[in-house]
Amino acid sequence: MSVNLLDFDTAGLAAYFAAQNESAFRAKQVLRWIHRLGQADFDGMTNIAKDLRAKLKNSAFVVPPRLVSDRVSKDGARKFLFDIGDGNAIETVFIPEDGRGTLCLSSQAGCAIGCAFCSTGRQGFSRNLSAAEIIGQLWQANRALGASPSGDRAIGNVVLMGMGEPLANFDPTVTAIRLMLDDNAYGLSRRRVTVSTSGLVPAIDRLREECPVALAVSLHAPDDALRDELVPINRKYPLASLMAACVRYLDRAPRDFVTFEYVMLDGVNDSEKHARELLSRVVGLPCKFNLIPFNPFPGSSFRRPSAGGVRRFAEILMEAGIVTTTRKVRGDDIGAACGQLAGQVKSRRAKNSFRETDAR
Ligand code: SAH
Numbered sequence: 001m002s003v004n005l006l007d008f009d010t011a012g013l014a015a016y017f018a019a020q021n022e023s024a025f026r027a028k029q030v031l032r033w034i035h036r037l038g039q040a041d042f043d044g045m046t047n048i049a050k051d052l053r054a055k056l057k058n059s060a061f062v063v064p065p066r067l068v069s070d071r072v073s074k075d076g077a078r079k080f081l082f083d084i085g086d087g088n089a090i091e092t093v094f095i096p097e098d099g100r101g102t103l104c105l106s107s108q109a110g111c112a113i114g115c116a117f118c119s120t121g122r123q124g125f126s127r128n129l130s131a132a133e134i135i136g137q138l139w140q141a142n143r144a145l146g147a148s149p150s151g152d153r154a155i156g157n158v159v160l161m162g163m164g165e166p167l168a169n170f171d172p173t174v175t176a177i178r179l180m181l182d183d184n185a186y187g188l189s190r191r192r193v194t195v196s197t198s199g200l201v202p203a204i205d206r207l208r209e210e211c212p213v214a215l216a217v218s219l220h221a222p223d224d225a226l227r228d229e230l231v232p233i234n235r236k237y238p239l240a241s242l243m244a245a246c247v248r249y250l251d252r253a254p255r256d257f258v259t260f261e262y263v264m265l266d267g268v269n270d271s272e273k274h275a276r277e278l279l280s281r282v283v284g285l286p287c288k289f290n291l292i293p294f295n296p297f298p299g300s301s302f303r304r305p306s307a308g309g310v311r312r313f314a315e316i317l318m319e320a321g322i323v324t325t326t327r328k329v330r331g332d333d334i335g336a337a338c339g340q341l342a343g344q345v346k347s348r349r350a351k352n353s354f355r356e357t358d359a360r
């Protein structure tokens with residue numbers, strides 16, 4: 001059976017090569033061709049012996065998800081749309097910054113968590129992405145963005161904050177992250193790869209053990225009653241257990257804080273009282289807050305608070321000594337802002353039917 005080499009991290013590729021009686025050294029060379037040089041064609045791998053190339057052509061392929069559109073918004077955010085078959089599409093967004101920019105990757109087609117304010121969640125869940133489809137977004141974006149004149153790659157940070165819940169698709173996500181960190185592939189530091197989760201507590205612990213990278217937790221509410229409504233996975237893993245998992249994570253994390261994301265919903269979670277409750281929730285937990293003014297999408301009933309309202313909320317946190325940033329709304333005109341990543345998902349499961357199959 002033919003295999004997609006994009007599905008393998010270094011260890012996986014070495015094992016595959018060993019099974020073909022080829023050395024780990026050859027596997028490393030091929031890995032470098034694929035990920036460092038963006039080569040998908042075995043014939044282009046010029047320092048690989050011809051007979052090995054022929055063998056690979058018979059048994060393997062390098063196929064990333066098919067890029068179907070590439071649009072740039074007025075503020076420079078660039079959105080890539082990929083067709084992953086069966087009527088499903090996923091999105092990847094590049095946000096340029098002064099130095100190297102940030103690439104926001106999707107981990108699933110749709111999402112089963114079903115957060116009330118999220119366009120992806122509203123569409124339901126279709127399927128998990130394979131490791132090839134996750135790392136393939138980075139592979140494709142790298143190729144499209146090219147390198148700077150000094151040879152630096154355009155992408156300096158990767159965040160798993162696109163469509164889907166990365167920790168509900170654990171193994172493929174971790175395989176892709178290992179490639180991001182590998183010097184023979186993308187060579188990013190652990191601090192520059194961020195997993196964003198709605199709060200799957202056992203999977204946070206597993207990530208800490210297996211592949212700790214920067215962690216962002218989508219908090220969105222200071223108490224269980226409100227969070228149960230906004231982020232339904234809270235009914236399974238309430239705030240106390242989530243906070244305890246964050247504390248445990250910090251032991252092994254490459255950064256000495258957890259980032260809390262907090263979507264600002266007018267009249268729902270944005271009052272002074274909510275800000276003060278949040279402060280009491282995070283006592284003793286080194287953290288930063290990233291406030292995300294709600295990004296509306298067709299059919300959503302929430303509203304974005306006024307800029308003044310967001311500022312007041314931020315000030316309360318900052319006065320208590322917590323570093324707080326407010327996310328700029330970017331890519332709004334091309335539907336590339338947080339939670340607007342809609343792609344197109346053929347939903348086979350209704351929202352709110354999350355089952356924990358991968359987050360052991
Ligand atoms: N599933 C993961 C990662 C993807 S969502 C998670 O929930 O963390 C990335 C971030 O965008 C999350 O913090 C999410 O809550 C936020 N988000 C989703 N929909 C949004 C919207 N409509 N406006 C603003 N932020 C949104």
Ligand code: SF4
Binds near residue numbers: 113115118119120163
């Ligand atoms: Fe899924 Fe994250 Fe959207 Fe919630 S916010 S539905 S977890 S993608």
